Amino acid sequence: MSVDEMTTTSESLPAILDNLREIVGADSVLSSHEQLLVYECDGFVIEKNTPDCVVFPETTEQVVAIVKLCNQHQIPFVPRGAGTSLAGGCLPVGGGVMIALTRMRGIHEVNLRDRYAVVGPGTVNVHLTQHLKGTGFHYAPDPSSQGACTIGGNVATNSGGPHTLKYGVTVNHILGAEVVLPDGEVVQLGGYLAESPGYDLTGLFVGSEGTFGVCTKVIVRLTRDPAAYRTMLGVFETVSDATQSISGIIGAGIIPAALELMDQGIIEAVEAAFGFGFPLDAGAVLLIEVDGLEVAVDNEAKQIVELCEQHGAREVRKADSPQQRDLLWKCRKKAFGAIGRLSPSYCTQDGVVPRTKLPEILKFITESGARHDIRIVNVFHAGDGNIHPILLFDERDSEQVERVLRASDEILNRCIELGGSVTGEHGIGVEKISFMNKLFTAEDLETMESVRIAFNPLGLCSPQKMLPTAGACGMEHIERSHPARKAAL
Amino acid sequence: MANDQHPMNTKSTGNLGAKIEYEKYLDCVHCGLCTAACPTYLETGDENKSPRGRIYLMRAVTDGRLELTSEVRENLELCLDCRACETACPSGVQYGRLIEPFRMDVEQSDAAAGGKPSWFQKRILHGLLPDRKKTRRALIPARIMQTLRLDRVIESVGLVRLLPEKLQRMFKQLPRLEPRSPELPERLPAIGPKRATVGLFLGCVADAMFRQTHWATARVLQQNGCEVVIPRNQACCGAMHYHSGADRPALQLALQNAAAFDEAEVDAVVVNVAGCGAMLKDYPEIAHEIAPNDTAIADPLGKLTDKIKDISEFLSELGPIAPTGEIKLRATYHDACHLCHAQQIREQPRELLKLIPGLELIPLPESEICCGAAGSYNLTEPEMSDRLAKRKYGNIMLTDPQAVITANAGCSLQIQAEMRQQRQRIPVFHPIDLLDMSYRGVSPV
Numbered sequence: 017m018s019v020d021e022m023t024t025t026s027e028s029l030p031a032i033l034d035n036l037r038e039i040v041g042a043d044s045v046l047s048s049h050e051q052l053l054v055y056e057c058d059g060f061v062i063e064k065n066t067p068d069c070v071v072f073p074e075t076t077e078q079v080v081a082i083v084k085l086c087n088q089h090q091i092p093f094v095p096r097g098a099g100t101s102l103a104g105g106c107l108p109v110g111g112g113v114m115i116a117l118t119r120m121r122g123i124h125e126v127n128l129r130d131r132y133a134v135v136g137p138g139t140v141n142v143h144l145t146q147h148l149k150g151t152g153f154h155y156a157p158d159p160s161s162q163g164a165c166t167i168g169g170n171v172a173t174n175s176g177g178p179h180t181l182k183y184g185v186t187v188n189h190i191l192g193a194e195v196v197l198p199d200g201e202v203v204q205l206g207g208y209l210a211e212s213p214g215y216d217l218t219g220l221f222v223g224s225e226g227t228f229g230v231c232t233k234v235i236v237r238l239t240r241d242p243a244a245y246r247t248m249l250g251v252f253e254t255v256s257d258a259t260q261s262i263s264g265i266i267g268a269g270i271i272p273a274a275l276e277l278m279d280q281g282i283i284e285a286v287e288a289a290f291g292f293g294f295p296l297d298a299g300a301v302l303l304i305e306v307d308g309l310e311v312a313v314d315n316e317a318k319q320i321v322e323l324c325e326q327h328g329a330r331e332v333r334k335a336d337s338p339q340q341r342d343l344l345w346k347c348r349k350k351a352f353g354a355i356g357r358l359s360p361s362y363c364t365q366d367g368v369v370p371r372t373k374l375p376e377i378l379k380f381i382t383e384s385g386a387r388h389d390i391r392i393v394n395v396f397h398a399g400d401g402n403i404h405p406i407l408l409f410d411e412r413d414s415e416q417v418e419r420v421l422r423a424s425d426e427i428l429n430r431c432i433e434l435g436g437s438v439t440g441e442h443g444i445g446v447e448k449i450s451f452m453n454k455l456f457t458a459e460d461l462e463t464m465e466s467v468r469i470a471f472n473p474l475g476l477c478s479p480q481k482m483l484p485t486a487g488a489c490g491m492e493h494i495e496r497s498h499p500a501r502k503a504a505l
Numbered sequence: 506m507a508n509d510q511h512p513m514n515t516k517s518t519g520n521l522g523a524k525i526e527y528e529k530y531l532d533c534v535h536c537g538l539c540t541a542a543c544p545t546y547l548e549t550g551d552e553n554k555s556p557r558g559r560i561y562l563m564r565a566v567t568d569g570r571l572e573l574t575s576e577v578r579e580n581l582e583l584c585l586d587c588r589a590c591e592t593a594c595p596s597g598v599q600y601g602r603l604i605e606p607f608r609m610d611v612e613q614s615d616a617a618a619g620g621k622p623s624w625f626q627k628r629i630l631h632g633l634l635p636d637r638k639k640t641r642r643a644l645i646p647a648r649i650m651q652t653l654r655l656d657r658v659i660e661s662v663g664l665v666r667l668l669p670e671k672l673q674r675m676f677k678q679l680p681r682l683e684p685r686s687p688e689l690p691e692r693l694p695a696i697g698p699k700r701a702t703v704g705l706f707l708g709c710v711a712d713a714m715f716r717q718t719h720w721a722t723a724r725v726l727q728q729n730g731c732e733v734v735i736p737r738n739q740a741c742c743g744a745m746h747y748h749s750g751a752d753r754p755a756l757q758l759a760l761q762n763a764a765a766f767d768e769a770e771v772d773a774v775v776v777n778v779a780g781c782g783a784m785l786k787d788y789p790e791i792a793h794e795i796a797p798n799d800t801a802i803a804d805p806l807g808k809l810t811d812k813i814k815d816i817s818e819f820l821s822e823l824g825p826i827a828p829t830g831e832i833k834l835r836a837t838y839h840d841a842c843h844l845c846h847a848q849q850i851r852e853q854p855r856e857l858l859k860l861i862p863g864l865e866l867i868p869l870p871e872s873e874i875c876c877g878a879a880g881s882y883n884l885t886e887p888e889m890s891d892r893l894a895k896r897k898y899g900n901i902m903l904t905d906p907q908a909v910i911t912a913n914a915g916c917s918l919q920i921q922a923e924m925r926q927q928r929q930r931i932p933v934f935h936p937i938d939l940l941d942m943s944y945r946g947v948s949p950v
Contacts, residue, residue, distance in 0.1 A: 046551070046553070048574075048576060049571075050562075050571055050572075050574050050576050050577050051553055051576055053561065053562070053565060053570075053571060054552045054553055054555075054557075054558040054561045054562065055552060057535070058535075058537070059535060059536050059537055061535050072550055072551070098537055098540055098541065099537050099540075099552065100536060100537040100538070100540075116550060116551075116552075118550030118551075119550040121550070138550065140541045142541065143541070146870070161536070161537070161538055163538055163541055163542070163593060164537050164538045164539070164540045164541040164542075164593075165537075349595075350595045352595055352596070353594065353595030353596045353597055356532060356596055356597055360528075360531065361531075
């Protein structure tokens with residue numbers, strides 16, 4: 017079905033609104049222009065479109081009723097959590113009904129002995145962390161947006177975070193889910209056990225960016241808190257020395273809990289903001305954390321220091337107190353906020369390369385910046401080759417904006433050429449849909465499309481996301497006018 | 506809020522938002538990290554009631570994309586101005602410096618369009634509360650009633666319902682008033698070797714209802730080697746005026762305070778109410794918005810603001826002398842928004858409390874989420890205020906405390922009122938109340 021056929025809501029809207037109010041109550045439906053405006057975009061602000069209405073269900077039954085109503089009237093619908101997507105995952109393409117899951121945020125069950133918890137999709141990631149504090153367990157995926165993003169959104173985008181290097185991404189921590197399929201049927205995927213027989217439908221669902229249905233409950237795995245950790249800061253003359261050290265550390269068989277790189281530009285901004293005492297003349301620093309048993313971490317830390325020194329580290333400092341560790345992490349997690357000190361606007365890209373290609377892509381980024389006369393700084397999850405080059409510019413200068421777009425595309429294309437990808441953790445959404453046919457063959461895409469059709473045959477659920485569907489509204493051809501300015505990574 | 510009070514409801518927006526430096530909007534990159542820190546978003550899940558949403562709305566109105574309709578207005582009015590979003594924001598957005606001047610514009614354009622302030626604004630918010638002598642006198646009947654236990658009779662037979670709704674709420678908020686303590690003198694000497702000369706800021710409502718805490722603060726300062734100066738000509742901080750649109754009167758009060766403490770020649774001006782402290786520290790920003798480039802205003806206010814210290818902040822910088830009196834109490838500490846978010850003071854009060862022998866401090870879940878007091882918010886937005894009070898109460902009870910500690914008069918009133926509603930007899934203390942008792946070797950019970 018084409019989007020033209022789907023966007024017929026204007027005629028049927030008044031009747032649907034009445035039905036929706038019956039389902040969730042009048043207080044839980046937004047339909048006026050001024051109430052819908054804030055829902056026209058998420059953390060990705062380049063494409064905008066308001067939904068026809070926003071509903072706030074509180075139970076699975078209400079979600080089912082909403083989805084069935086949408087099917088009955090052939091109206092598109094899109095789930096939304098906290099709206100922190102950096103790729104337009106929550107953009108209501110074609111308008112329709114936006115299902116806000118923010119009121120389904122109950123922590124239904126915590127079972128420490130079997131190491132799982134059952135939560136609503138609207139549960140904020142950090143609220144689960146806080147709820148588990150003191151139990152000796154935690155939910156491992158910790159995207160830098162964890163203070164606001166929801167578990168449901170994490171499931172949709174298969175989120176990462178600094179600690180995914182050792183602990184894995186979201187899919188490794190989801191045991192099961194209750195899902196309302198795009199036709200309104202409720203299914204249970206997976207369960208409470210670590211291994212379920214049959215197809216791994218949970219694994220298929222995680223990362224489907226809302227195109228396979230609306231998740232209404234999530235069973236998450238709980239991980240034991242590490243007994244001890246050591247946090248270090250490696251100081252390097254050049255970015256290349258730092259990236260060589262990363263390969264050296266991983267090559268030696270050590271998997272740090274986190275391995276983050278900040279280059280000189282970021283060091284300058286972070287130092288001005290937090291005053292940690294970073295050396296301003298260093299080419300790059302590595303934030304390295306190891307965790308595990310008390311007896312093991314010192315040995316690993318010692319090896320890391322030696323490896324860094326072998327690769328030309330000027331010095332390796334250790335965070336001596338919990339306060340110093342917290343400050344170090346604050347510098348990293350809030351690095352993007354500090355960028356305001358360097359430039360009025362910025363745009364962050366999210367690319368991946370094989371770890372061994374890090375020196376190469378970083379060199380390319382520097383060259384690309386010089387070629388387009390755009391200053392680019394770097395802070396990223398170095399351990400898994402997930403780069404986040406930050407392009408600095410002034411959005412009021414349209415010519416500069418053009419150069420930023422060109423440099424961004426060049427960098428992402430280079431990531432693909434080096435055997436990588438155009439998204440490490442933000443998802444495809446609508447932002448990167450045009451890269452899909454560079455990443456995959458037509459056959460690959462057809463196969464993915466057939467999987468989508470199995471779940472979502474009418475395409476009403478999260479239309480025009482992730483896959484560049486042939487003959488559709490042509491989202492893939494939309495030219496971007498402004499680069500995204502993103503903070504949370 | 507009733508729509509009839511707002512003549513501007515459906516009219517064109519004029520130059521609303523003109524007081525805001527537009528660059529401050531651009532600091533927001535729309536990442537949404539503020540949302541889960543916002544109490545009203547936590548309660549509703551509606552982005553229109555989140556900081557990111559409100560910035561979007563204000564900017565849309567300023568840009569002329571949206572009119573200030575009653576729905577937009579409601580969403581902006583529901584903001585507590587607790588500034589938890591500023592703590593959460595990685596981009597350093599100064600949310601307070603967006604919503605406050607925007608509200609000021611709204612209030613003033615309402616007035617210009619012929620809207621009159623309500624009797625409540627005129628008589629109570631502006632006329633009575635900011636004047637500590639008047640408030641104190643107004644409380645005399647309440648004191649007498651409480652002494653005779655008439656207040657309980659009035660409440661139990663339902664007579665309180667005859668009062669206008671806002672006065673009913675004020676009645677319910679009224680704490681058990683302490684026996685009248687005398688006015689503080691103009692000067693109290695340091696005990697032991699003198700380490701500093703400090704001014705003590707009294708405020709308005711606080712001095713009428715919590716004078717015992719002012720005495721406690723003065724004694725604690727004396728114990729720590731400070732000579733305490735209490736200028737008679739100091740005034741209310743002006744927050745209530747400013748937040749209800751009366752910017753010039755607020756500025757007048759600010760200048761009066763600057764003059765009073767300048768004359769007193771003190772090393773620091775100590776404040777024990779978080780809300781007043783935040784306002785006093787914001788004077789230069791506010792002056793800049795109201796009267797840009799006026800050095801006759803900016804200079805004295807800047808000089809005062811440099812000296813403003815919360816009592817816990819001041820003592821922690823000075824190096825507190827540890828008290829020795831044991832207080833065996835299991836307590837929990839609630840972070841007042843205007844201390845933890847507006848002033849970024851979190852550890853200092855906890856450190857002071859840890860000095861008290863016997864006091865056990867249990868961490869409070871969601872300690873940084875607003876209790877719903879938020880200045881006069883509990884009077885203007887009763888429904889949300891009550892929801893947040895219940896949320897706070899639930900979290901407090903999880904800690905099974907014998908006492909609650911918080912460093913702001915508004916929070917104290919709100920939590921005490923909720924305790925009474927729930928028929929609990931858990932007392933609420935200012936950290937300095939307990940510190941003072943420990944120095945004096947007296948027990949709180």
